[in-house]
Amino acid sequence: MKITVIGTGYVGLVTGACLAEMGNHVLCLDLDPAKIRILEEGGIPIHEPGLLEIVQRNRTAGRLEFTTDIARSVAHGTIQFIAVGTPPDEDGSADLQYVIAAARNIGRLMTDYKVVVDKSTVPVGTADKVKAAITDELARRGMTDLKFAVCSNPEFLKEGAAVQDFARPDRVVIGADDEQAILLMRALYQPFIRNRDRMLVMDIRSAEFTKYAANAMLATRISFMNELSRLAERVGADIEAVRVGIGSDPRIGTHFLYAGTGYGGSCFPKDVKALARTAAEYGVPTQLLDAVEQVNDEQKLVLVNKVVKAYGEDLGGRTFAMWGLAFKPNTDDMREAPSRVIIEELLKRGARVQAYDPVAREEAQRVMQGPDWAGLSYAEHQKQALEGADALLIVTEWKEFRTPDFDTLRDCLKDKRVFDGRNLYEPELIRTFGIEYLAIGRP
Numbered sequence: 001m002k003i004t005v006i007g008t009g010y011v012g013l014v015t016g017a018c019l020a021e022m023g024n025h026v027l028c029l030d031l032d033p034a035k036i037r038i039l040e041e042g043g044i045p046i047h048e049p050g051l052l053e054i055v056q057r058n059r060t061a062g063r064l065e066f067t068t069d070i071a072r073s074v075a076h077g078t079i080q081f082i083a084v085g086t087p088p089d090e091d092g093s094a095d096l097q098y099v100i101a102a103a104r105n106i107g108r109l110m111t112d113y114k115v116v117v118d119k120s121t122v123p124v125g126t127a128d129k130v131k132a133a134i135t136d137e138l139a140r141r142g143m144t145d146l147k148f149a150v151c152s153n154p155e156f157l158k159e160g161a162a163v164q165d166f167a168r169p170d171r172v173v174i175g176a177d178d179e180q181a182i183l184l185m186r187a188l189y190q191p192f193i194r195n196r197d198r199m200l201v202m203d204i205r206s207a208e209f210t211k212y213a214a215n216a217m218l219a220t221r222i223s224f225m226n227e228l229s230r231l232a233e234r235v236g237a238d239i240e241a242v243r244v245g246i247g248s249d250p251r252i253g254t255h256f257l258y259a260g261t262g263y264g265g266s267c268f269p270k271d272v273k274a275l276a277r278t279a280a281e282y283g284v285p286t287q288l289l290d291a292v293e294q295v296n297d298e299q300k301l302v303l304v305n306k307v308v309k310a311y312g313e314d315l316g317g318r319t320f321a322m323w324g325l326a327f328k329p330n331t332d333d334m335r336e337a338p339s340r341v342i343i344e345e346l347l348k349r350g351a352r353v354q355a356y357d358p359v360a361r362e363e364a365q366r367v368m369q370g371p372d373w374a375g376l377s378y379a380e381h382q383k384q385a386l387e388g389a390d391a392l393l394i395v396t397e398w399k400e401f402r403t404p405d406f407d408t409l410r411d412c413l414k415d416k417r418v419f420d421g422r423n424l425y426e427p428e429l430i431r432t433f434g435i436e437y438l439a440i441g442r443p
């Protein structure tokens with residue numbers, strides 16, 4: 001099939017590459033010429049395991065192309081995926097300007113039947129707005145006879161595992177009210193789904209809502225465990241033992257129960273806010289969602305509070321090593337990363353921070369620049385970050401941090417102290433090396 005994907009962020013690029021892999025002819029549009037240049041030169045503008053190989057393979061085969069030419073992109077695909085950003089507006093609601101701009105471009109230039117698919121995460125009711133924008137543009141052209149359908153097809157991939165998530169989805173959700181569109185979408189996703197039950201076709205509003213419900217549920221689990229971790233510390237329980245203890249109940253399940261430095265990334269923070277905002281618009285109170293967000297904001301400060309408890313409010317003259325900057329491993333994404341809040345708080349109190357991350361350094365330098373960040377420097381490797389530091393903070397659970405040389409760790413750190421925001425080590429073990437170990441919710 002001929003597919004156009006609008007937006008080459010994580011979702012657009014993974015969608016385009018995986019659909020091309022199944023033999024579709026995919027044209028990806030982005031208005032950012034720098035991104036398209038990188039893609040046309042055979043690279044990718046993000047760090048995502050396995051993605052480069054698929055992009056290169058399908059580009060070489062001529063099934064995956066990139067452009068900044070809007071007219072070409074509208075002409076190309078019968079199916080037009082909108083996968084542009086939906087960042088939070090000032091009031092927390094999803095900013096739909098990019099989605100609507102993409103829809104208007106389609107309405108302005110289309111000359112035959114199109115299935116317009118909202119792949120971006122968008123509030124309930126957005127498909128109606130997309131439909132209205134296209135209808136409006138067609139009316140301007142006097143071409144209201146041209147047929148099109150709008151579907152909701154939210155994306156559930158996780159960064160760092162995006163290719164696998166797209167290629168082997170738990171489920172594909174399709175919200176649609178047009179028979180032809182449903183047939184085309186089923187055919188498109190069939191190769192990715194062995195079990196037909198995993199293709200969930202529903203009404204458009206329910207599909208739009210499902211995306212927010214999933215993210216809000218996952219964020220709730222994390223905030224719940226983070227809140228419990230604070231209590232565990234007080235009562236002398238170990239949140240890691242508790243996690244295993246409750247996770248073995250299949251009604252609870254083992255995933256997304258890890259206490260840490262709070263959830264970050266481009267989705268949970270903005271989607272929890274946007275859902276609460278939608279509820280507010282409808283006059284429905286959201287005590288639970290509001291608490292999820294509040295607990296998360298506090299959790300981003302938990303490591304800083306432990307540092308302040310150990311060293312006092314004035315951190316002048318102190319140097320802290322930091323392992324991990326990205327909001328999670330296997331990505332260079334720094335959006336809403338807890339590291340940003342933690343570094344800001346440490347610098348504000350006069351400390352210096354020496355940070356190391358296997359891939360996110362460049363992105364970190366981009367988002368944390370200027371005089372406010374003067375106390376932040378970057379190390380080339382784990383050990384270099386430790387040199388001259390008083391203590392270590394672990395913020396992202398990269399695999400390479402899991403089994404360090406504890407002797408080196410102890411000898412490098414002046415105070416032989418580790419603040420672990422990801423509970424990577426067994427407290428009994430690390431303490432036998434003479435290291436003071438402060439983790440999340442662990443005695």
Ligand SMILES: NC(=O)c1ccc[n+]([C@@H]2O[C@H](COP(=O)([O-])OP(=O)(O)OC[C@H]3O[C@@H](n4cnc5c(N)ncnc54)[C@H](O)[C@@H]3O)[C@@H](O)[C@H]2O)c1
Pocket residue numbers: 006007008009010011012029030031032035083084085086098099101102119120121122155156157158159266267
């Ligand atoms: N990042 C994720 O893991 C993830 C997962 C599931 C869903 N989502 C959702 O998918 C959407 C996209 O997220 P992302 O992280 O891939 O986005 P992103 O911000 O990384 O990229 C969006 C891209 O769209 C481009 N763009 C904006 N307007 C355009 C237009 N009119 N025409 C063409 N290109 C345009 C931008 O230049 C940018 O490159 C969001 O709604 C997000 O919530 C993201």
Ligand SMILES: O=c1ccn([C@@H]2O[C@H](COP(=O)(O)OP(=O)(O)O[C@H]3O[C@H](CO)[C@@H](O)[C@H](O)[C@H]3O)[C@@H](O)[C@H]2O)c(=O)[nH]1
Pocket residue numbers: 121155156157158159160215218222255256257258259260261262263264265266267268271327328
């Ligand atoms: O037990 C856990 C699991 C995750 N996290 C944190 O939660 C955040 C989000 O992690 P994850 O969900 O793995 O990454 P994302 O790429 O943000 O993916 C989420 O957001 C996407 C965008 O909507 C959805 O498509 C995915 O299904 C959803 O998992 C990160 O800061 C993690 O450190 C925890 O603190 N504890």
